[in-house]
Structures are given as structure tokens and as C-alpha cells.
Amino acid sequence: xxxxxxxxxxxxxxxxxxxxxxxxxxxxxxxxxxxxxxxxxxxxxxxxxxxxxxxxxxxxxxxxxxxxxxxxxxxxxxxxxxxxxxxxxxxxxxxxxxxxxxxxxxxxxxxxxxxxxxxxxxxxxxxxxxxxxxxxxxxxxxxxxxxxxxxxxxxxxxxxxxxxxxxxxxxxxxxxxxxxxxxxxxxxxxxxxxxxxxxxxxxxxxxxxxxxxxxxxxxxxxxxxxxxxxxxxxxxxxxxxxxxxxxxxxxxxxxxxxxxxxxxxxxxxxxxxxxxxxxxxxxxxxxxxxxxxxxxxxxxxxxxxxxxxxxxxx
Numbered sequence: 001x002x003x004x005x006x007x008x009x010x011x012x013x014x015x016x017x018x019x020x021x022x023x024x025x026x027x028x029x030x031x032x033x034x035x036x037x038x039x040x041x042x043x044x045x046x047x048x049x050x051x052x053x054x055x056x057x058x059x060x061x062x063x064x065x066x067x068x069x070x071x072x073x074x075x076x077x078x079x080x081x082x083x084x085x086x087x088x089x090x091x092x093x094x095x096x097x098x099x100x101x102x103x104x105x106x107x108x109x110x111x112x113x114x115x116x117x118x119x120x121x122x123x124x125x126x127x128x129x130x131x132x133x134x135x136x137x138x139x140x141x142x143x144x145x146x147x148x149x150x151x152x153x154x155x156x157x158x159x160x161x162x163x164x165x166x167x168x169x170x171x172x173x174x175x176x177x178x179x180x181x182x183x184x185x186x187x188x189x190x191x192x193x194x195x196x197x198x199x200x201x202x203x204x205x206x207x208x209x210x211x212x213x214x215x216x217x218x219x220x221x222x223x224x225x226x227x228x229x230x231x232x233x234x235x236x237x238x239x240x241x242x243x244x245x246x247x248x249x250x251x252x253x254x255x256x257x258x259x260x261x262x263x264x265x266x267x268x269x270x271x272x273x274x275x276x277x278x279x280x281x282x283x284x285x286x287x288x289x290x291x292x293x294x295x296x297x298x299x300x301x302x303x304x305x306x307x308x309x310x311x312x313x314x
Contacts, residue, residue: 003036003063004118008105009098011042011071011090014050018274019255020109021053022265025272027113028061035118037064040098042090045070053274060273069097075185089193091162092181095169102170108163110249111213112261112268120212125168129177130197131206132160134232137217138191140225147190153199160205162194163248164213177201209233211241216251216260255283 008027012020020041027037039057043049049068057066075089090097091106098104105121107113125131138144138159148154172178180200189195198205210218210233221228222242229238252259254266269275 003034004032004122005036005038006105006118006121007038007040007098007101007103008107008117009040009042009069009091009094010107010109011087012109013044013047013087016109017050017053019253021274022255022269022272023107023109023111023113024054024057024064025060025274026111026268027117028057028064029268029271030113030116031061031063032116032118033063035063035116037117038101039064039066040094040104041066041068042071042087042094042097043068044087045072056273071097074182089185089196091165091167092185092193092196093178094167095172096178098169099173102168104167104169106165106167108248108250110253111164112247112249112265114244115211115246117212120166120208123166123206125166125171125206127168127171127204128206129168129172129175129201129204130160131166131168131208132162132164132197133208133210133213135159135161135194135217136215136221136229136232139232140221140228141217151195151199153202154195155202158205158207159198160194160207161213161215161248161250162197163215163250164208164246165197166206166208171204209237209241211237211245213248214241214245215248219260 010020010024024039031037041049041051041054051066051068054066057064071087071090071093074093075086094104094106103121103125105117123131135144138148138161139157144159145156148156148159177200181196184196184199185193210229218229222238226238233241247261247264249259249261249265254262255269266280270280
């Protein structure tokens with residue numbers, strides 16, 4: 001059987017190794033039989049990375065390979081804000097760090113994948129530099145619209161989210177964009193690499209279906225203003241995303257506190273080969289007061305996720 005090879009890169013530091021393991025486990029759990037993931041981990045050369053757990057992935061999932069790429073000091077002094085640290089900039093270097101592919105996916109590690117990615121990887125990007133989903137908070141929210149209006153380099157309505165993107169490395173390298181990325185990274189931009197991608201790639205971006213990157217903030221619009229979503233996505237796309245879309249916890253982190261779709265992250269943690277009973281128990285026991293404040297429905301949802309969906313796979 002021929003395999004669909006899908007290269008995908010992640011960038012994180014030692015503080016996010018466990019979430020990264022859960023994220024990549026979800027990717028592998030939902031891979032089709034003929035999908036092979038060539039996984040690249042970008043990390044700081046100066047700080048290093050504890051990759052003991054990451055090295056185990058090919059043992060658990062034979063349809064993947066883990067490779068590591070060191071990043072130098074390029075972004076060590078770049079602007080940090082909202083607790084988002086310098087590894088967020090590493091995606092801007094992927095086309096140079098992973099030269100063996102003309103296209104490559106990038107994903108943040110606060111994502112739970114529920115979809116195989118071979119289909120989206122194989123789309124024709126034409127001469128676009130990158131593809132991503134709309135950032136609904138920026139395009140539809142009042143604060144986001146004000147921010148875009150304050151930035152002449154950006155345009156209303158087409159601002160893309162950078163947590164899950166497909167990069168056209170061939171075109172990025174051909175047109176020398178990495179140097180432009182580095183230049184923009186010297187500025188104190190509120191949304192860091194995401195602003196940089198939208199500024200430098202203006203007019204050369206593609207929109208991906210919402211199901212590939214459903215952020216926490218997009219659920220706000222789903223729950224409070226569902227009609228606003230139809231200005232960006234077709235109803236069929238919205239329904240498919242709700243049923244099986246990838247979940248991006250770009251707000252509160254479920255391994256730290258209660259968040260939107262908190263129970264699904266913990267389901268995938270329990271199913272992963274990295275599950276630790278003590279860590280699981282200690283987390284929930286330490287947050288009993290917080291969980292007691294939830295509505296009856298939310299508590300039922302957590303229990304259903306535990307007893308019905310949460311059986312370990314490995």
C-alpha cells in the first residue's frame with residue numbers, strides 16, 4: 001500500500017512537552033491507514049529540549065517519524081506578550097529549517113486533532129504563501145476589528161489564525177520571505193508571528209475550512225452569535241466542524257484549568273500512551289472546588305466523556 005507522506009512541524013519548549021505528546025498522540029490516533037506523518041520538532045539550541053517521551057512515538061505509532069531541528073538565537077530577544085514565548089516565532093523559519101519539502105504543515109501543540117490531514121496537505125496552493133483558517137475574533141470581534149483598523153498593513157475581514165497553517169515553502173524561499181519575517185519580528189506586534197504572517201503575506205493567503213482549526217474564541221461566536229459564522233463559512237462547513245473538527249485551545253489551557261471542550265482534551269490524554277493515573281487524579285482532585293461550580297450539564301458532559309469515550313487505546 002502506497003503511503004501519503006504528510007510533513008508537519010511543531011515548536012515548543014520543555015514546559016509544553018506533555019501537551020505536545022497529547023497533541024501528537026491525537027494526530028496519530030486519527031491518522032488514516034495510508035497516512036505517514038513526518039514530524040519535525042523545532043526547539044531552541046540554547047535551551048535544549050527533553051525529548052525522552054517524544055522519542056517513543058515511533059514505538060507506539062509505526063506510521064510516523066520524529067525529527068528535531070535546532071533553532072539558533074534569531075528570535076531570542078523578540079517581543080513576548082500574553083505569556084506567549086519566543087518559540088512561537090519559530091514557524092517563520094520552517095521553510096529554511098525543513099528544506100526537504102516544498103510544502104509543510106505547522107501546528108501549535110494546544111490542539112487536539114480529530115481529522116486526518118493528508119487531504120488538506122495535498123491541496124493546490126498556487127502562488128499563495130500560506131493557508132489558514134479565519135481568526136474569527138479578529139475579523140468579527142469589536143476589539144479585533146479595532147486592532148486591524150489601527151494597522152495599515154492589515155486589512156479587515158481576511159486576517160488568518162496562525163495556530164494551524166500550511167506553508168508554501170517553495171514560494172516563501174523563492175521570494176525571500178524569511179528575511180522579511182525576521183525584520184518584522186524586531187517590532188513589538190501584539191499578535192507576534194500571526195501579525196507577521198498576515199502582514200508579509202498580504203494578498204497571497206488561502207482560507208482553510210473551519211474544521212481544521214476551531215479555536216476557543218470561535219466557540220464564543222458559535223454559542224453567542226452563530227449567524228456571524230455564516231458570513232465566513234458555509235453552513236455545511238460549520239456542521240462538519242462541530243461534528244469532528246480539530247480543537248485549538250488558544251485561550252485557557254485544559255491541563256491548567258477548566259476551559260471550552262476541557263473534557264475532550266482529557267479524553268485524549270487518557271487514551272494516549274503517556275497517561276499517568278497519579279497526574280490525572282491529582283489534577284482533578286486539586287480542582288474539585290472549581291468543578292463544583294460548573295452547571296449540572298457540564299458535569300454530566302465530563303462524566304459521559306470519561307465513561308463512554310475515554311477508554312484507553314494503548
